[in-house]
Amino acid sequence: MIDCAVTAYIRGSNPVWYFVDLVGKQFDDTFYLWVLTDTIPYIPATVYHDASGTIPWTSPIQFLANGTLPIDIYYANNTLYRLEIRQNDGTAPPSQADALIYLIEDYNPGNVVSGNPSTVQGDATTNQITNPQFAVVNFSQPVTYSNLTTSIEVAPGWFLDLTGTGSVTVSQSAFSNTVSNPTNAPYALQLNITGPYANPPVLRQRFDQNGMNWAGKVVSTSFTAQVGGTPVIIMARLYASNGAPLAILKTATLSNTFQEFQGFSALPASTNPNTPPAAWLDYELVLPSAGDIYITSVQVIVSDAMEDVPYQQDTIDRQLDHLAHYYDPQLAYKPIPSYLAGWDFAKNPAQLLGDVVPSGAGYGANKSFYVWDQTIAFQSVNNGVGVTRSTNGGGIQLVASLTGQFAILQYLEAAQVRDLLQGDMSVFISGLTNNANGYIGNISLWVNNTDANLPNVATGTNLSAITALSASGKPTMGNGTWSEIPRSNFGDVQFEFAPALSELSFNGWNLNGAAISNNAIWFAIVIGFAPVTATDSITIQSVGLCAGKMATRPAPKGRDEALRDCERYYEKSYQASTAPGTVTLVNALTAPQQSTLRNAANNFIFRSQSFSWEYRTLKRIPSGAGIPTITLYSTATANTPNVLTASMVFNGAVLAGPTDVAIANWAASSIGNKFAGYTAAGAPGSPTFNNAGAGSQAYELPSAYVQFHYVVDARLGIVN
Numbered sequence: 001m002i003d004c005a006v007t008a009y010i011r012g013s014n015p016v017w018y019f020v021d022l023v024g025k026q027f028d029d030t031f032y033l034w035v036l037t038d039t040i041p042y043i044p045a046t047v048y049h050d051a052s053g054t055i056p057w058t059s060p061i062q063f064l065a066n067g068t069l070p071i072d073i074y075y076a077n078n079t080l081y082r083l084e085i086r087q088n089d090g091t092a093p094p095s096q097a098d099a100l101i102y103l104i105e106d107y108n109p110g111n112v113v114s115g116n117p118s119t120v121q122g123d124a125t126t127n128q129i130t131n132p133q134f135a136v137v138n139f140s141q142p143v144t145y146s147n148l149t150t151s152i153e154v155a156p157g158w159f160l161d162l163t164g165t166g167s168v169t170v171s172q173s174a175f176s177n178t179v180s181n182p183t184n185a186p187y188a189l190q191l192n193i194t195g196p197y198a199n200p201p202v203l204r205q206r207f208d209q210n211g212m213n214w215a216g217k218v219v220s221t222s223f224t225a226q227v228g229g230t231p232v233i234i235m236a237r238l239y240a241s242n243g244a245p246l247a248i249l250k251t252a253t254l255s256n257t258f259q260e261f262q263g264f265s266a267l268p269a270s271t272n273p274n275t276p277p278a279a280w281l282d283y284e285l286v287l288p289s290a291g292d293i294y295i296t297s298v299q300v301i302v303s304d305a306m307e308d309v310p311y312q313q314d315t316i317d318r319q320l321d322h323l324a325h326y327y328d329p330q331l332a333y334k335p336i337p338s339y340l341a342g343w344d345f346a347k348n349p350a351q352l353l354g355d356v357v358p359s360g361a362g363y364g365a366n367k368s369f370y371v372w373d374q375t376i377a378f379q380s381v382n383n384g385v386g387v388t389r390s391t392n393g394g395g396i397q398l399v400a401s402l403t404g405q406f407a408i409l410q411y412l413e414a415a416q417v418r419d420l421l422q423g424d425m426s427v428f429i430s431g432l433t434n435n436a437n438g439y440i441g442n443i444s445l446w447v448n449n450t451d452a453n454l455p456n457v458a459t460g461t462n463l464s465a466i467t468a469l470s471a472s473g474k475p476t477m478g479n480g481t482w483s484e485i486p487r488s489n490f491g492d493v494q495f496e497f498a499p500a501l502s503e504l505s506f507n508g509w510n511l512n513g514a515a516i517s518n519n520a521i522w523f524a525i526v527i528g529f530a531p532v533t534a535t536d537s538i539t540i541q542s543v544g545l546c547a548g549k550m551a552t553r554p555a556p557k558g559r560d561e562a563l564r565d566c567e568r569y570y571e572k573s574y575q576a577s578t579a580p581g582t583v584t585l586v587n588a589l590t591a592p593q594q595s596t597l598r599n600a601a602n603n604f605i606f607r608s609q610s611f612s613w614e615y616r617t618l619k620r621i622p623s624g625a626g627i628p629t630i631t632l633y634s635t636a637t638a639n640t641p642n643v644l645t646a647s648m649v650f651n652g653a654v655l656a657g658p659t660d661v662a663i664a665n666w667a668a669s670s671i672g673n674k675f676a677g678y679t680a681a682g683a684p685g686s687p688t689f690n691n692a693g694a695g696s697q698a699y700e701l702p703s704a705y706v707q708f709h710y711v712v713d714a715r716l717g718i719v720n
Contacts, residue, residue: 009053009074012109017069019085021101027067031087031101032060032094038080038106045081048074060086060094075109083107100305127312128300129205129283130157130326134172134189135316142171155189156326157205164197166289173294181296182260183224183311188296195289203295204239204284211241211279212270214302219249220264220309222299223285227254228292236263239282241274246281254293262308331550338544338554339417340410340525341569342374345540346394347562349373349576359386359401360462368409368457368464372396373566376457376717378466378475378528380405393501395431395541400532405469407528408540411454411716413620414447414520419547421447421517425485425509426551428544429527433497434537440530441538442473443493445509447520450481452623453720454522464717465524473528482524483516485509497538505551522716567617571712580631580711581639588635588707589613594680595648595704606646606656606704608665612677619673619714627671628714634660635707643708650702661706676712 019027035057036042049055049072063069075081082105086098137155145152146167151159154170162168171190175181193201207213221236233253238246250263272279283300287293301309342348350357350372357371361383368378371387375396379385381404390397398406414421425445433439446465455463467478472494477484487493490508511517525545529538544554557565563576572580573587591611619628634640636658644666647657663678670677713719 008077009048009051010077010109011071011074012107018067019063019102020067021087027063029063029065030090031063031067031085032098033063033069034060034084034086034096035075036082036084038082042082050074062094077110079108081107081109100307125302127314128207128302129298130322131155131319132298133185133296133316133319134158134187135319136323137170137172137189139170139172142169144169154203156323158189159204159206160191161202161204162197163199164195166193166195166197168193168201181224181258183222183297184313185224185296186316188224188294190292190294191287192292193287193290197289200289201287202284203287204282205298207281207283209276209279211272211274211276211281213281214267215270216267217302218264218266218304218306219247220262220299220301220303220307221249221283222260222262222297222301222309222311223250223252223295224258224260224297224311225252225254225293225295226256226258227294228256230291231255232288232291232293234288234293235284235286236261237284237286238265238267239284240270240272241278241280241282242272244272254291258294260297260311262310264306264308266306335544335553335555336546338546339412339420340374340543340545340554341565342372342562343410343543343545344554344557344562345372345396345542347557347559348375348396349559349563349566350389351566351570351572351576354577354579355389357387359383359399361401363459363462366467367462368466369459369462370457370715370718371408374410374569374715376409376411376464378407378409378464378469380469390539390541393539393541395539397537397539399537400534403531403534405473405529405531407466407469407473407475407526409464409466409524409526411465412523412525413716414449414523417523418518420545421511421520421523423510423547424507424549426505426507426546426548427493427509427525428503428505428542428546428551428553429495429540430501430503430542430553431497431538431540432499432501433539434499435533436499438496438498439532439536439538440472441495441497442470442475442526442528443495443506444474444526444528445485446477446482446524446526447485447511447516448480448482448522448524449516449520451521454717455479457717466526466528469528471530473530475526475528477524477526480522485511488512501541503553507549507551564617567615568620569715571615571617571619573709573711580709581633581641583634583636583638584709585635585707588709590705590707591644593646593704593706595702606648606661608661608680610666610669610677610679611706612670612675613710614675615673615712619712621673622714622719628673628712629719630668630671630676631711631713632663633709633711635709636660644706645708646704646706648702648704655702658707673714676710 035045035047037045044059046056051074085102086100088094088098134155138153144167147165148162151161154160169192173188173190231253235251236249240246247265249265250261252261297311299311352370360369360379363369365381368376371377381402383401384404385406386399388397427443457464463479465477465479465482466475468476487508493506495504542554594607594609631641634643634645636645637660642663643660645658646661648655666678667681669679
């Protein structure tokens with residue numbers, strides 16, 4: 001048995017529709033109804049004279065002379081239609097080339113409220129203008145611009161172009177609710193212009209990144225304006241990024257009362273050779289060289305119909321909603337603190353070896369080494385990469401000594417970023433290259449919940465988590481047990497640096513509640529690059545790592561604050577630019593020691609005495625031993641670690657020294673993350689300063705002291 005479904009046909013809820021045209025004149029039999037399907041390509045749909053669906057109407061359906069439709073139009077129930085009402089001028093048979101008067105989309109004959117349909121025509125867009133009634137402006141009080149030849153952003157989305165020696169005072173004019181205007185606008189932009197101007201002032205709004213927008217379409221404009229004083233003329237037009245005027249939409253003569261001006265123009269096929277993002281279209285209001293002008297309710301509508309479109313009134317709230325594209329980039333560049341230390345590279349103190357670090361010669365291929373604070377470099381070939389500080393912005397410049405690949409890496413303890421691992425993660429990076437063709441890079445985030453210690457990156461071992469890089473710079477994390485933090489469906493982050501500075505933002509990293517987000521031990525961020533030609537360089541200005549879906553550049557910090565961030569991992573008493581082991585007394589510490597009376601040989605004897613000092617910055621507590629590594633350096637002999645320099649002074653004269661004294665004369669007794677303390681451990685009488693008593697009295701003691709520099713090392717991958 002075959003079950004044949006029977007279609008039910010119904011009349012609309014108001015079958016005798018009555019219409020007037022766009023100027024209020026009653027319809028007549030020159031108007032026709034086209035009934036179409038509700039989906040593209042909008043082909044004709046059949047409707048019937050009867051409820052049984054046996055007598056079809058011939059399309060289109062002609063209106064009666066009294067402006068109503070016939071009452072016997074039956075539609076399929078529970079079906080949506082597209083209704084087009086067009087006027088035929090009598091020069092040719094009715095067709096869809098006739099002027100479109102009304103468009104009714106999604107018409108459901110079984111659920112329609114009676115009354116006239118919308119007057120928005122021909123697949124029209126919503127208003128493309130940002131801030132059309134100037135509800136937001138970029139000044140708090142009226143502001144005057146004099147003798148300028150520039151573009152000034154007077155309100156979000158709106159620029160004022162001035163060329164000449166005149167002046168313009170710009171104000172936001174708020175309207176009283178008792179004073180009507182054609183579009184019921186609450187605000188207008190007031191421009192009191194005093195010439196002369198070489199070119200007429202232009203108030204414009206730019207539609208970015210598309211130079212062929214609306215080609216082959218009809219662009220309609222509407223604006224409401226008045227002038228205080230003598231009537232003036234303003235013109236609305238479209239202008240392209242290649243310097244070509246596209247269309248004059250409306251030329252209007254302003255009077256002393258507000259009027260709404262409407263106009264339209266069909267745009268030709270595009271000939272703009274510009275490509276995104278450099279391509280654009282400008283909507284321009286060309287203003288007179290003098291006059292007190294008020295402008296509001298600016299509208300640009302795009303459709304297929306050669307018709308004026310009145311301003312579509314909406315609320316200020318909705319207008320503010322449409323400012324998201326304006327404020328989003330500003331919010332994206334509202335810096336917030338980064339979880340990374342020292343990767344706002346202009347502020348990285350480069351304490352380890354100074355700004356310039358030679359290439360990793362002798363370390364080997366696929367090896368790593370520390371270059372700057374919290375910055376480990378990886379090289380794919382021996383002698384592959386060195387670093388220096390960029391002279392343009394102070395970033396870290398990675399220079400390829402040989403053709404090969406390189407990357408930079410920063411470790412963090414997972415406990416330090418535990419809150420980061422609980423949700424979305426984002427990364428900002430800015431940088432450039434000297435190569436005109438650019439270089440490809442890759443950003444990846446990793447966690448490790450297995451290894452008690454990180455790979456040993458100290459000289460002689462030179463291991464980091466990275467063991468190799470793919471062709472695009474993505475690392476193979478082969479030293480240790482690492483898990484990549486996924487980016488859901490976004491895939492790998494691959495970016496390109498060009499000779500001009502690029503500022504790039506990426507998001508989407510999320511562990512999505514995986515167990516490793518709670519039990520991870522280590523965290524790593526890796527930025528790797530495709531093969532770089534010898535002598536080429538890549539400069540990274542800054543990298544920011546933050547929680548959430550909006551990446552921002554690192555929040556600005558003073559040099560002392562940036563130094564403290566890095567000193568959590570590595571602190572030295574030397575100046576930032578002075579390498580450990582340098583002979584200098586600048587910033588050296590001095591600790592009083594003990595001296596004895598003369599002995600039988602008429603010598604004074606130096607004896608070690610306890611001393612301690614407080615670090616400038618609280619150190620991280622390494623795993624395992626739980627204390628950082630401390631190295632003391634002589635102030636008298638270059639590159640001499642684990643010695644102190646002793647001296648004796650009497651009456652302001654140096655009796656003996658400076659002499660290097662081995663650290664074995666003291667015992668490290670209280671090394672922690674805040675203080676370092678040493679107690680006396682040397683044998684009595686060691687060392688002895690022979691003949692040190694010349695010119696002194698037998699029963700007077702000289703002053704004894706030691707001087708030294710220190711390095712406190714708690715770096716990840718060096719001191720676990």
